[in-house]
Amino acid sequence: MRRLHHSDRGCQYASAAYREALDRYGLIGSMSAVGNPYDNAQAESFMKTLKVEEIYLAGYETFADVTSRLPVFLEDVYNARRMHSSLGYLSPKQSEDRLAQQAA
Secondary structure, eight states, X not given: OOEEEEEOOOHHHHSHHHHHHHHHTTXXXXXXXXXXXXXXXXHHHHHHHHIIIIIHHHXXXXXXXXXXXXXXXXXXXXXXTOOBGGGTSBOHHHHHHHHHHHHO
């Protein structure tokens, strides 16, 4: 499975060497739109939430700690239980479930 790496439009992230490194490690590069800083704000908001609600509290000591605990936070907390104002104060799972029910 390929993973997404989001960044701003800094020249270091657009360089051929950086893009080749992303590809080498199986990452897909994603950048904010030209002249539009607002889509980057969503990524920055997510990173703030991740740091405050998980990383600072978890006391990670090794990369193995990160790889074992981070997916649990993302699936069991961020996606399943944490309310998101942009989704009408539903979790992403609740929002998807509601959309699936409406489509059925």
